[in-house]
């Protein structure tokens with residue numbers, strides 16, 4: 001057989017890693033209350049399914065938003081012929097569009113575009129732990145960039161400290177890795193917490209001092225369901241001195257609206273050169289004009305958006321309260337959180353011993369016997385067992 005590329009034959013995608021084992025177990029035997037009562041329940045996926053009744057009602061009331069209805073068909077030809085990576089004019093005019101925005105295939109596409117624009121192969125981004133495991137695929141696989149963990153400890157609720165940032169920066173330098181940026185997810189997947197103003201200010205001062213970029217993944221912004229109020233990086237840079245060329249935001253409608261299948265992502269950057277390149281790269285993963293048309297109509301309906309977000313927050317809060325209360329009743333603690341689609345559970349006392357091997361064994365029992373697919377801490381980043389804190393390991397599950 002003729003040889004094919006290293007990327008095609010290698011395991012950079014990570015599909016053969018333990019992270020995907022839970023997914024595979026679920027796919028092989030998905031739970032169904034009648035047909036497969038002994039099937040696996042998928043709780044390791046961050047899906048927001050709480051408000052589809054709201055969306056479906058809006059769709060019924062707005063047939064003109066779809067191009068495949070009598071009311072919408074007059075826009076069909078225009079949309080079918082549309083090919084411009086700046087996006088449909090009505091999408092540009094809706095809430096999430098301005099000239100500083102480039103569209104991408106979900107946040108996944110946005111992250112890869114930024115990795116390509118900001119770093120060369122072999123250069124690195126710092127990422128606070130624990131982090132969304134697929135960053136290893138999204139940022140590294142095709143770009144050749146590296147991720148260096150900023151080790152955050154459960155002992156102080158995984159707060160990102162200047163010391164932790166400096167330590168990771170030094171470690172990267174010792175490994176001869178050129179650090180090009182810091183990637184933060186706020187609110188955090190998998191913790192369900194968000195950063196306070198001081199932490200964000202520290203982060204801004206760190207990136208300015210070291211002249212490295214900041215990628216802010218904001219895709220869980222609307223899922224904050226209780227006080228205090230969420231503050232985003234774009235608000236903080238209005239308040240402190242900052243070189244805005246270093247700031248880049250990733251957003252998508254996969255979590256806040258619950259539309260991962262529509263692949264609606266954006267890069268929002270203050271840096272002209274980055275935007276210029278990102279715009280050219282976006283042609284590899286554009287959002288279909290049909291989807292743009294539908295979403296632009298939906299997001300232009302201010303009443304709907306406000307009601308949807310209010311209702312979603314209430315339903316998330318209710319689910320979160322119930323879930324953590326039931327966990328407490330059976331003696332399982334969880335990290336205090338007020339955002340996202342996760343619960344960070346402490347299953348420490350179920351371990352035979354505090355090692356990664358024991359954690360893996362427990363996780364296997366949870367999949368094979370309890371039939372729950374959860375994400376494990378150990379998958380979330382590369383760390384040595386020696387830094388396991390007494391709280392570890394913690395496992396997250398979808399609410």
Ligand SMILES: Cc1ncc(COP(=O)(O)O)c(C=O)c1O
Nearest residue numbers: 046106107108132189252254260
């Ligand atoms: C923090 C984070 N970033 C990015 C993504 C990918 O999102 P998308 O479906 O928009 O590509 C996810 C999905 O779970 C996520 O949790």
